[in-house]
Amino acid sequence: MVIDLLGPSLEDLFNYCNRKFTLKTVLMLADQLINRVEYMHSRGFLHRDIKPDNFLMGLGRKANQVYIIDYGLAKKYRDLQTHKHIPYRENKNLTGTARYASVNTHLGVEQSRRDDLESLGYVLMYFLRGSLPWQGLKAGTKKQKYDKISEKKMLTPIEVLCKSYPSEFTSYFHYCRSLRFDDKPDYSYLKRLFRDLFIREGYQFDYVFDWTVLKYPQIASSSRGVKTPVRPELREKFEPFNRRTSSGGGLHADHSRHRSEDIPSSKEVVSEFPCLSVLPNDFIVYFLKTTRLDAVPANGLRQRPRVSNCQHFKESCNVKQPPKLLW
Known part of the structure; x- marks a missing residue:
């Protein structure tokens, strides 16, 4: 089964x-x-x-x-x-x-x-x-x-x-x-x-749950609700709960210059948005900073990145053509 x-x-x-x-x-x-x-x-x-x-x-x-x-x-x-x-x-x-x-x-x-x-x-x-x-x-x-x-x-x-x-x-x-x-x-x-x-109560049905705010503090300002402190040992335990384990393949790049606790990792984003797997790490870091990954429609499914995101890549990184979406 x-x-x-x-x-x-x-x-x-x-x-x-x-x-x-x-x-x-x-x-x-x-x-x-x-x-x-x-x-x-x-x-x-x-x-x-x-x-x-x-x-x-x-x-x-x-x-x-x-x-x-x-x-x-x-x-x-x-x-x-x-x-x-x-x-x-x-x-x-x-x-x-x-x-x-x-x-x-x-x-x-x-x-x-x-x-x-x-x-x-x-x-x-x-x-x-x-x-x-x-x-x-x-x-x-x-x-x-x-x-x-x-x-x-x-x-x-x-x-x-x-x-x-x-x-x-x-x-x-x-x-x-x-x-x-x-x-x-x-x-x-x-x-x-x-x-x-x-x-x-004036809430937005944005699927920003309490654990979302704890994991991605930068989105707290866009969603009403009291921020609850998290115990350090539990944060460490559940930090990767929505990542898919990757063994070989995928993106192998040095994230040390860009990585912070406020944004998801590049690997995490690639697992959810396969079109980004062809991009250099710098593109993905910019995508993280300019795209609301938590935004979802009413049916509860995450939205795919729009072609306009590629325009962001083009303008910020001086790329001649935006990357092609692979789906």
Whole structure:
């Protein structure tokens, strides 16, 4: 079986950003996360283990796209031909990760679509708050710990969980918990909640996430959001997360005169823009300084460098003809 090579998980990136995401990053993620869950449901399956570790970012031109992984606990909830929903049952063992499990899951109720979405809500609050109220509880056995988490979760009102954060998050939870077992969720309503909040906050949907700002500080001025400090050991660990490993071939040049922590490396750019592989290092360095590599259209895919960039090369380096794009 062949699967795509993916980048870091949202849990990895959360640690990279010192365990706090800005509202802007959470809202941009929420839109994609709801889409991923909706797609699984549209194919007749529940995920049943929604958590940050099971969402990974892509690589290269898909570095802004979120992927959902780990279907080991997934379950078919309806027949695709008859559309018959699985029956309501109780006294079920907890399936999934207790930290993000829905209240009904703790109570032993068979999971359905509403539970995936409630779990996703806990993920979003985890990103905003930095932790959830039922984390760090001590217990002698796993069952005792699950019971403590369940008790704390049920005793924590939604309004307390979402206190100091926009009311849309409270509305999200109230909606998820209002769904009946076999109800089809209104995914569009949930996405609209967060999209309207995003617009009201005046953010730009530019796919400049918190980790993007940390990795490329020079783009921070063009995107609203608080810059979060990063722990040095994590910066070193995840610095190359969207580079492709190159062994032989490619560009072999001395970057010491031009390289800085503020811009991506020449090799990284060549891996994403193959047309640049024919250029001297000086051309690529100029490309880095004059081109917004983080700019992406609404579909989340990175844009190819425009021919006008070649004009920049021509004017700055006194080249008679701009290099030919190779795609």
